[in-house]
Amino acid sequence: MNEKILVTGGAGFLGSHLCDRLIKEGRDVLCVDNFYTGSKVNVAQLMGNPQFEMMRHDVTFPLYVEVDKIYNLACPASPVHYQFDPVQTTKTSVHGAINMLGLAKRVKARILQASTSEVYGDPEIHPQPESYWGRVNTIGIRSCYDEGKRCAETLFFDYYRQHNLEIKVMRIFNTYGPRMHPKDGRVVSNFIVQALKGEDITMYGDGQQTRSFCYVDDLIEGMFRLMESPADFTGPVNIGNPSEFTMLELAEKVIKLTGSSSNIVFCPLPQDDPRQRQPDISLAKDSLGWTPKVSLEDGLSRTIEYFRKIVCV
Numbered sequence: 001m002n003e004k005i006l007v008t009g010g011a012g013f014l015g016s017h018l019c020d021r022l023i024k025e026g027r028d029v030l031c032v033d034n035f036y037t038g039s040k041v042n043v044a045q046l047m048g049n050p051q052f053e054m055m056r057h058d059v060t061f062p063l064y065v066e067v068d069k070i071y072n073l074a075c076p077a078s079p080v081h082y083q084f085d086p087v088q089t090t091k092t093s094v095h096g097a098i099n100m101l102g103l104a105k106r107v108k109a110r111i112l113q114a115s116t117s118e119v120y121g122d123p124e125i126h127p128q129p130e131s132y133w134g135r136v137n138t139i140g141i142r143s144c145y146d147e148g149k150r151c152a153e154t155l156f157f158d159y160y161r162q163h164n165l166e167i168k169v170m171r172i173f174n175t176y177g178p179r180m181h182p183k184d185g186r187v188v189s190n191f192i193v194q195a196l197k198g199e200d201i202t203m204y205g206d207g208q209q210t211r212s213f214c215y216v217d218d219l220i221e222g223m224f225r226l227m228e229s230p231a232d233f234t235g236p237v238n239i240g241n242p243s244e245f246t247m248l249e250l251a252e253k254v255i256k257l258t259g260s261s262s263n264i265v266f267c268p269l270p271q272d273d274p275r276q277r278q279p280d281i282s283l284a285k286d287s288l289g290w291t292p293k294v295s296l297e298d299g300l301s302r303t304i305e306y307f308r309k310i311v312c313v
């Protein structure tokens with residue numbers, strides 16, 4: 001019998017790539033999504049495949065299905081989307097985790113949580129190892145997401161200790177690639193869309209703040225390896241690309257690769273925006289044999305190709 005895998009948030013950016021990968025691995029996939037930021041278009045290539053099933057459902061409500069493994073990705077990931085309805089964002093993280101952990105407990109499924117580098121907040125140490133507890137503002141406009149994700153991690157480890165659940169916690173750092181939402185306000189999609197439209201490129205702050213970007217295929221490889229890792233490996237484990245770039249360097253690369261004539265304009269930095277974020281991926285290397293393979297140039301070129309099709313029509 002094929003393994004049955006539940007992917008919550010499966011119609012989103014990362015979720016849809018994960019569904020593609022799981023189908024390729026021969027698994028039966030149940031994709032659950034309320035289409036808040038996701039879209040059926042992201043999984044259109046899988047519709048009609050007998051191994052793939054799509055269900056409209058909000059994870060803040062309980063779900064009763066028979067599955068062997070659960071990837072819990074449901075949650076809007078970009079500030080524009082998660083700040084639109086912050087109460088719902090916390091509910092999705094916290095109630096969503098409780099519902100999915102409850103389901104995992106009932107059907108004895110292994111469960112993976114898509115956590116985030118945001119649990120480190122605005123960090124005092126660089127790069128961030130998993131042992132760092134973070135510096136997060138509890139009352140800011142990003143807190144609904146950051147604290148929701150932190151609470152979800154707590155729930156995962158309490159279910160692990162209290163109910164012997166097989167858990168995997170993955171701290172995802174900035175990821176980019178085809179199927180990112182063109183209006184999610186995240187830096188890579190913003191720059192590409194602006195460059196393709198020949199609009200000014202909006203740079204928040206002086207552009208000297210750094211980020212590290214992981215291409216989606218690398219990220220999904222790490223996620224799959226983590227789920228398949230030995231039962232006693234729970235994480236949390238950082239998955240991201242440690243190569244750091246300033247936002248100014250990124251904008252210049254995007255302008256070059258798109259052949260755009262856009263100018264860069266500078267705007268004030270948003271509240272609580274971290275200055276620097278870089279994963280320490282030693283644990284992922286040692287425990288999962290995982291390292292990112294796709295260079296920023298290659299990843300950006302593939303992403304630009306995708307956006308050209310949806311922006312320039």
Ligand SMILES: NC(=O)c1ccc[n+]([C@@H]2O[C@H](COP(=O)([O-])OP(=O)(O)OC[C@H]3O[C@@H](n4cnc5c(N)ncnc54)[C@H](O)[C@@H]3O)[C@@H](O)[C@H]2O)c1
Nearest residue numbers: 009011012013014034035036037038058059074075077175
């Ligand atoms: N992309 C990144 O760089 C990144 C970084 C860190 C963490 N993550 C995490 O990875 C996961 C996926 O992120 P993404 O970039 O694909 O974002 P996304 O917004 O594209 O995907 C999230 C999906 O969850 C769905 N969803 C939202 N609320 C829901 C609810 N209540 N019930 C059911 N479905 C719901 C959305 O419709 C969407 O399809 C998220 O949990 C996010 O926090 C992503």
